Amino acid sequence: MSKKMKKTSLIIVSALLSACLLAGCQTNETVDELNPEPVPTPEETVVEVEEPHVATPKEILAEILAQIPFPSPVERDETERHFGEFYRIDTTDLQAASFVNSGAGYQPDEVAVFKFSSPESAEAAVVVLKRHLERRTVTFSEYASPEDMRKLYDGVVMSRGDYAFYIVNADSSKTKEIVEQLTNN
Numbered sequence: 001m002s003k004k005m006k007k008t009s010l011i012i013v014s015a016l017l018s019a020c021l022l023a024g025c026q027t028n029e030t031v032d033e034l035n036p037e038p039v040p041t042p043e044e045t046v047v048e049v050e051e052p053h054v055a056t057p058k059e060i061l062a063e064i065l066a067q068i069p070f071p072s073p074v075e076r077d078e079t080e081r082h083f084g085e086f087y088r089i090d091t092t093d094l095q096a097a098s099f100v101n102s103g104a105g106y107q108p109d110e111v112a113v114f115k116f117s118s119p120e121s122a123e124a125a126v127v128v129l130k131r132h133l134e135r136r137t138v139t140f141s142e143y144a145s146p147e148d149m150r151k152l153y154d155g156v157v158m159s160r161g162d163y164a165f166y167i168v169n170a171d172s173s174k175t176k177e178i179v180e181q182l183t184n185n
Contacts, residue, residue: 055182055183056096056098056115057096057097057098057113057114057115057163058096058098058113059182060098060113060163060178060179060182060183061075061098061099061100061111061113063178063182064100064111064169064175064178064179065100067174067178068169068170068171068174068175068178069170070100070102070109070111070169070170071102071104071107071109072102072103072104072107073100073101073102073103073109074100074101074102074103075098075099075100087112087125087128087129087132087166088128088131088132089114089124089125089128089129089164090121090124090125090128092121093116093117093118093121094114094115094116094121095115095116095117095162096114096115097112097113097114097115098112098113099111099112099113099166106143106144107144107148108136108140108144108148108151108152108168109151109168109169109170110136110166110168110169111165111166111167111168111169111175112129112165112166113163113164113165113179114163114164114165115162115163116162116163116164117162118162119159119161119162121162122159122160122161122162122163122164123159123164125159125164126157126158126159126164129157129164129165129166130157132157132166133152133155133157133166133168136152136168137149137152137153137155140152151168151169151170151172152168154168154172154173155167155168155172156168156172156173156175156176158176158179160179160180160183161183163179163183165179167179
C-alpha cells in the first residue's frame with residue numbers, strides 16, 4: 001500500500017468515526033427530546049375515611065329502651081361518684097356512663113353502660129359488676145317474684161372493647177345482641 005493510500009484510508013476512517021460520533025450525539029439529543037426528564041409522580045391523593053360512629057353509653061341505652069320493655073324506667077347520667085358508690089367500680093378511667101333502673105324500686109330491672117379509656121379497665125369493671133349482680137340477687141331473693149328472680153339469674157355482665165355492661169331486664173339475651181350490634185368495632 002502506498003503512502004498516499006494509507007493517508008487516504010486514514011482520512012476516510014477518521015471521517016467515518018467523526019460521523020459516527022456526531023450521529024451518536026444527535027441520536028442522544030433526539031432520545032432526550034422524545035423522552036424528556038422523568039415526569040414527577042403526582043402527589044399521593046389523601047382520601048379521608050370517616051371513622052365509624054362509636055355509640056355513646058347514652059345512645060346504647062336509648063336503643064335498648066326502644067327495643068326492650070322496661071318497667072317504670074328512670075334513666076340516669078350520674079356522676080362518677082355515684083357509679084363508684086353504687087356499683088363499687090373504680091372510676092379513674094371511666095369516660096362516660098349511663099344507666100336505667102326500674103323506678104318502682106321492688107323490681108330488679110337495671111341496665112348500665114360504662115365507657116372506659118381501655119379494655120383492661122372495662123374488664124376490671126366486669127369483675128366488680130359481677131359482684132354487684134350477686135349482691136342484688138341476694139337482696140331481691142327475700143321478696144322478689146319468681147319472674148323477677150329469673151331476670152337476675154339471666155342477668156348478663158360483659159365487656160366489649162372499652163365498654164362494660166350490666167344487664168338485668170326482661171330479655172337479657174336480646175339486650176346483649178343489641179349491645180353487640182352497637183359495639184361491633
